[in-house]
Amino acid sequence: MNTTTAELDGLAVAAAAAAPVWRASSASQRASWLRAAADGLEAHIDELVGIADEETRLGEVRLRGEVGRTTGQLRLFAAAVEEGSYLELTIDDADPSATPPRPELRRTLTGVGPVAVFSASNFPFAFSVAGGDTASALAAGNPVIVKAHSGHPRLSRRTADVVAAALEAAGAPAGSLALVEGREAGNLLVRHPVIQAAGFTGSLGGGRALFDLASGRPDPIPFYGELGSVNPVVVTDAALAARGEALAQGLVGSFTLGVGQFCTKPGVVFVPAGGGFEELVAGFAAGATGGPLLTDRITDAFPAGIAHLEADPSVAVVARGAAGGTDAAQPIVLSTDAAAVAARPETLLEECFGPVTLLVRYSSRDELLAALEAVPGSLTATLHSEPGDDVAAALAVLERKAGRVLFAGWPTGVAVTWSQHHGGPWPATTSLHTSVGASAIRRFLRPIVFQDAPVELLPPQLRDDALAGLPHRRNGVLRVPQPGR
Amino acid sequence: MNTTTAELDGLAVAAAAAAPVWRASSASQRASWLRAAADGLEAHIDELVGIADEETRLGEVRLRGEVGRTTGQLRLFAAAVEEGSYLELTIDDADPSATPPRPELRRTLTGVGPVAVFSASNFPFAFSVAGGDTASALAAGNPVIVKAHSGHPRLSRRTADVVAAALEAAGAPAGSLALVEGREAGNLLVRHPVIQAAGFTGSLGGGRALFDLASGRPDPIPFYGELGSVNPVVVTDAALAARGEALAQGLVGSFTLGVGQFCTKPGVVFVPAGGGFEELVAGFAAGATGGPLLTDRITDAFPAGIAHLEADPSVAVVARGAAGGTDAAQPIVLSTDAAAVAARPETLLEECFGPVTLLVRYSSRDELLAALEAVPGSLTATLHSEPGDDVAAALAVLERKAGRVLFAGWPTGVAVTWSQHHGGPWPATTSLHTSVGASAIRRFLRPIVFQDAPVELLPPQLRDDALAGLPHRRNGVLRVPQPGR
Numbered sequence: 001m002n003t004t005t006a007e008l009d010g011l012a013v014a015a016a017a018a019a020p021v022w023r024a025s026s027a028s029q030r031a032s033w034l035r036a037a038a039d040g041l042e043a044h045i046d047e048l049v050g051i052a053d054e055e056t057r058l059g060e061v062r063l064r065g066e067v068g069r070t071t072g073q074l075r076l077f078a079a080a081v082e083e084g085s086y087l088e089l090t091i092d093d094a095d096p097s098a099t100p101p102r103p104e105l106r107r108t109l110t111g112v113g114p115v116a117v118f119s120a121s122n123f124p125f126a127f128s129v130a131g132g133d134t135a136s137a138l139a140a141g142n143p144v145i146v147k148a149h150s151g152h153p154r155l156s157r158r159t160a161d162v163v164a165a166a167l168e169a170a171g172a173p174a175g176s177l178a179l180v181e182g183r184e185a186g187n188l189l190v191r192h193p194v195i196q197a198a199g200f201t202g203s204l205g206g207g208r209a210l211f212d213l214a215s216g217r218p219d220p221i222p223f224y225g226e227l228g229s230v231n232p233v234v235v236t237d238a239a240l241a242a243r244g245e246a247l248a249q250g251l252v253g254s255f256t257l258g259v260g261q262f263c264t265k266p267g268v269v270f271v272p273a274g275g276g277f278e279e280l281v282a283g284f285a286a287g288a289t290g291g292p293l294l295t296d297r298i299t300d301a302f303p304a305g306i307a308h309l310e311a312d313p314s315v316a317v318v319a320r321g322a323a324g325g326t327d328a329a330q331p332i333v334l335s336t337d338a339a340a341v342a343a344r345p346e347t348l349l350e351e352c353f354g355p356v357t358l359l360v361r362y363s364s365r366d367e368l369l370a371a372l373e374a375v376p377g378s379l380t381a382t383l384h385s386e387p388g389d390d391v392a393a394a395l396a397v398l399e400r401k402a403g404r405v406l407f408a409g410w411p412t413g414v415a416v417t418w419s420q421h422h423g424g425p426w427p428a429t430t431s432l433h434t435s436v437g438a439s440a441i442r443r444f445l446r447p448i449v450f451q452d453a454p455v456e457l458l459p460p461q462l463r464d465d466a467l468a469g470l471p472h473r474r475n476g477v478l479r480v481p482q483p484g485r
Numbered sequence: 486m487n488t489t490t491a492e493l494d495g496l497a498v499a500a501a502a503a504a505p506v507w508r509a510s511s512a513s514q515r516a517s518w519l520r521a522a523a524d525g526l527e528a529h530i531d532e533l534v535g536i537a538d539e540e541t542r543l544g545e546v547r548l549r550g551e552v553g554r555t556t557g558q559l560r561l562f563a564a565a566v567e568e569g570s571y572l573e574l575t576i577d578d579a580d581p582s583a584t585p586p587r588p589e590l591r592r593t594l595t596g597v598g599p600v601a602v603f604s605a606s607n608f609p610f611a612f613s614v615a616g617g618d619t620a621s622a623l624a625a626g627n628p629v630i631v632k633a634h635s636g637h638p639r640l641s642r643r644t645a646d647v648v649a650a651a652l653e654a655a656g657a658p659a660g661s662l663a664l665v666e667g668r669e670a671g672n673l674l675v676r677h678p679v680i681q682a683a684g685f686t687g688s689l690g691g692g693r694a695l696f697d698l699a700s701g702r703p704d705p706i707p708f709y710g711e712l713g714s715v716n717p718v719v720v721t722d723a724a725l726a727a728r729g730e731a732l733a734q735g736l737v738g739s740f741t742l743g744v745g746q747f748c749t750k751p752g753v754v755f756v757p758a759g760g761g762f763e764e765l766v767a768g769f770a771a772g773a774t775g776g777p778l779l780t781d782r783i784t785d786a787f788p789a790g791i792a793h794l795e796a797d798p799s800v801a802v803v804a805r806g807a808a809g810g811t812d813a814a815q816p817i818v819l820s821t822d823a824a825a826v827a828a829r830p831e832t833l834l835e836e837c838f839g840p841v842t843l844l845v846r847y848s849s850r851d852e853l854l855a856a857l858e859a860v861p862g863s864l865t866a867t868l869h870s871e872p873g874d875d876v877a878a879a880l881a882v883l884e885r886k887a888g889r890v891l892f893a894g895w896p897t898g899v900a901v902t903w904s905q906h907h908g909g910p911w912p913a914t915t916s917l918h919t920s921v922g923a924s925a926i927r928r929f930l931r932p933i934v935f936q937d938a939p940v941e942l943l944p945p946q947l948r949d950d951a952l953a954g955l956p957h958r959r960n961g962v963l964r965v966p967q968p969g970r
Binding site: 017020054079083085088090091092098103104105106107111112113211212215219220222291306336377384387391395399400402403404405406407408409413415417418419420421423425426427430431434439443445446447448449450451452453454457471473475476478479 | 505521529563568570573576577585586588590591592596597598696697700701704705707753844868872876880881884885887888889890891892893894898900902903904905906908910912913915917918919924928930931932933934935936937939942955958960961963964967
C-alpha cells in the first residue's frame with residue numbers, strides 16, 4: 001500500500017488548504033477539535049487495541065494504557081491552547097518620544113504550516129498517528145501528514161480514519177490529518193514544498209537520513225528527531241551500601257520493561273567495582289522474562305547488538321533471564337569496566353534496542369568522570385546517591401549529557417505534564433525542544449509581529465479585549481489574568 | 486591575520502572551560518557582566534567609532550547611533566536575565582496517587598555551550614563582535630567565539646579586546662569572548678566540536694554554506710542565519726489616493742537609507758497600475774543621493790544586480806538619483822508589472838544589496854495575489870491601506886511570507902524591544918526564532934528537567950526560595966511575583 005507521488009501531492013494540497021483554517025481557529029475551536037480526536041480514539045478503543053495487539057504483540061494491558069496516555073496528551077494540549085501562554089503574546093506600546101520614535105509592536109506565535117510526523121515502532125499509539133508529535137502540531141494550528149510505521153500498518157490506517165473523521169465531525173477542515181505509507185513516500189514527504197516542519201521518533205540511521213533530507217532542501221525546514229539514547233545511570237558507593245538490592249531490582253524491572261524497547265531504557269550503569277552490585281543484579285535478572293520484539297528488524301538487530309558488545313575483550317556476561325516464548329528475546333546483563341568504556345565508547349556505548357544493559361565498574365571518581373565524558377547525548381541520566389555524597393563533578397557531566405536528570409527511580413516512564421522534557425544533546429534529539437510535555441507545541445510555531453496595525457487587522461488574540469484574558473507581556477511586564485475574572 | 490587551526494583549538498579550549506562558569510552564573514552576575522561590556526564600549530566610543538568610520542565609511546553620526554543600539558541591546562538582555570521569564574521555569578509537584586505515580590519535575594532552560602557568531606558587514610557594531618547574537622548568547626550563559634567580518638578587521642579586533650577586558654574586569658572567566666579571522670577559520674569554527682550553536686547575519690550564499698556545514702556535522706548544531714530578504718510593500722488604490730506623495734517620499738527615504746544596505750530595505754513595492762505612483766517616486770528619487778558601499782564585494786555586486794534586473798524585458802528605469810561622490814552608488818528605481826514577477830520571480834525578486842527598489846504595477850486583486858505568492862520569505866512585509874480596504878487576502882499571504890508585518894511607516898529601523906521579531910520564512914532566516922529583541926536569547930538555551938532532585942542538587946533558580954521571586958508555572962498555573970515583594 002505504498003503511497004504514490006501523485007497521491008502525496010493530493011494530500012499536500014488538502015493540507016495546504018486546511019492550514020489557514022487551523023491557523024486562524026480560535027482557542028476554543030482548536031481545543032474542541034483536539035478533544036474530539038481523543039473522544040474518537042476512546043470510542044474505538046476495543047477495535048484499535050485489538051488491531052494493535054495483533055500487529056505489535058505488546059499486550060492488551062499495555063496498549064490500553066497507551067491509548068490513555070495518547071488521549072491524555074491530546075487533552076493536555078487542548079488545555080495548553082486554552083491557557084494561552086504558548087502564544088508568547090508580547091506587546092510594546094508606541095513611544096513617539098523615543099529616539100528614534102518607537103512603533104507599536106504586537107507579537108504572537110502562529111502555526112508554521114503543514115507538519116510531517118514519522119511514527120515510531122515502539123509506541124503504536126502515543127508516538128504514532130495520533131501521538132505527541134501529531135497532537136502538538138495540531139495544537140499549534142497545523143494540519144499533519146503522518147508517515148505510518150511499517151510495524152503496524154493496519155492500526156495506522158484505522159487510527160487515521162478514526163481521528164480524521166472525529167476532527168471533521170467536530171468542524172475541522174478536510175485535510176487536517178492524512179496518512180502516507182512506504183519509505184519512499186516518507187522521503188518525498190519531508191522534502192515536499194508544502195511541509196514546513198517534521199517530527200520523528202526512531203532509529204539514529206533513519207532519523208539522520210531524514211534530517212539530511214530536511215536540511216538539504218532548497219528551503220530547509222526544522223526536523224525534530226528523537227534518535228537514540230543510552231540513558232546512563234550512576235550508582236555511588238553510599239547508594240549501593242544503603243539500598244543495593246532495591247536498586248538492582250529496580251534496574252532489572254526498568255531495562256526489561258516493554259522488552260527493553262523504550263527510548264529511555266537504562267542502557268549503561270556505572271557501579272562501584274567490587275561492591276557486589278553485579279551479583280545482586282544477576283539474581284534478579286535470572287528471574288526476569290523477555291518476550292517477542294516489535295518488528296523483524298529489531299528481532300534481527302538484537303542478537304547482533306549483543307554479539308557486537310560481547311566481541312569486546314572487556315565484556316563479560318553477568319546473567320541471562322528467560323526468553324518467555326519462541327522467537328522471544330532473552331534479557332541479558334553484560335559488564336565491563338570504566339577504562340574500556342573511556343577507550344572504546346563507539347563500541348560499548350552504542351544504543352542496543354531490546355532487554356540488555358551494560359554494567360560498568362569504576363574504581364575511582366576520576367575513572368568514573370572519564371567514562372561519563374565518553375557517554376553520548378541522552379534523553380535521561382540517573383544519579384543514585386545519598387545525602388553527603390560528593391557528586392557535584394559527576395552531576396555537572398550528566399547535566400551536559402542529558403535532558404532529564406533523575407535522582408530516584410528509573411528513566412522508563414515519561415510523565416506527560418507541563419514541565420516534562422524529552423530531549424537531549426545529539427544523538428538523543430536534533431533539537432533544543434522537547435517531544436513530550438506541553439512545551440512540545442513550540443516546535444511547530446513561528447513568531448510574527450504586527451507593527452502599528454489597525455485593530456481590525458490584528459489576529460484576535462492580539463487585540464486589547466482578548467489580552468485581558470490571556471497571559472501576556474506588555475512593555476516588559478508579564479501579566480497573568482486573575483482566576484475568576 | 487588568518488587564525489590558524491591551532492589557534493582556534495586554543496580558543497575553543499578556553500571557551501569550553503568558561504562555559505560551566507557562565508552556565509552556573511547567577512542572574513545578577515550575568516547581568517553585571519553584560520552591563521560591563523556595554524560600559525566598556527561606551528568608555529571607548531571615540532576610538533571605536535574612529536576605526537569604524539575608516540573601515541566602513543558609514544559616518545560618525547550613524548556609527549555613534551549604532552554603538553548606542555549595541556549597548557542598549559546588552560542592557561536589554563541584562564534586564565531580561567534579571568526578570569527571569571526566559572528560563573521558562575516549570576514545576577510539577579509529585580502526585581503519588583496518580584496512575585502511574587507522578588514524580589516531581591522541575592524544568593529550566595540552560596545554556597547550550599560555546600556559541601559561534603558570524604558578524605555582518607553592514608552593522609559593524611550592532612550585528613558584529615558585540616552585537617545582538619553575541620549579547621543574546623552571553624545572556625543565555627554561553628561563551629562566544631566571533632568570526633570577524635573582513636570588511637572591518639581592525640574594529641573587530643579592538644572591539645573584542647575592549648569587551649573581553651571589560652568582561653574579565655567584571656569577574657567573568659577568561660575565554661568568555663574570542664575572535665577568529667579568515668574564511669577557513671570560520672568554516673572550522675562552525676564544525677568545531679566545542680561549538681554548540683551558531684548565529685550568522687550575511688549573504689544567502691555564505692549563510693547557506695555555513696548552514697550546510699553545521700547541519701552536516703556528525704553532531705548537527707542549530708545554525709541561526711539571517712540570509713536575505715526583499716521586504717515586499719503593498720500600496721492599495723485608496724492609500725495611493727489618500728497619501729501618495731507621502732508614501733513616495735517615505736519609500737525613497739527608506740530604500741536609500743544607509744545606501745540601501747539594510748536587511749529590511751523595501752526591495753519590491755506593489756503599486757496600482759496607472760495611479761501615478763511611479764511619477765511621484767521619480768520626483769523624490771531624482772533628488773536622492775547615494776554614497777560609497779561598504780565593501781568591494783558589495784560595490785562590484787550592485788551594478789551587476791541592476792544589470793541582471795534590467796536585462797528582463799519587462800523592466801524599465803523610473804529614475805536615478807545622484808551618486809554623491811566618486812566610487813559611490815547611484816540610487817535607482819526600476820519598474821515592472823505583476824505578471825512578469827509571477828512568471829519570473831527568480832530573476833525579479835532576488836535581493837539586491839544597495840540603493841535600488843523595484844516598483845511592480847498591478848491591475849487587479851488577482852494579479853496582485855498571484856505576484857505576492859511568488860515573493861520569497863522575508864523579514865518584513867508592509868501594507869499601506871486605508872480603513873475599509875478589502876485587504877484580507879493580501880494580508881493572509883503577507884503573514885505567511887514575513888516575520889514582521891507593518892501597517893504604517895517603512896521596514897528599515899528595527900526597534901530592540903521585548904516584542905521585536907527579526908526573522909521570517911526561508912531565505913529570510915533559517916529558524917523559528919528571532920535575531921533581534923529579548924526572545925533572541927531562546928536560540929542559545931536548551932531545556933533540562935530534574936526529577937525528584939534533592940534540593941541541594943538543584944540549580945538555584947529551581948529551588949522554592951528562588952521561585953518566589955521569579956515568574957514560573959507550578960502545576961500548570963503561571964505565577965508572577967508581585968511588584969514590591
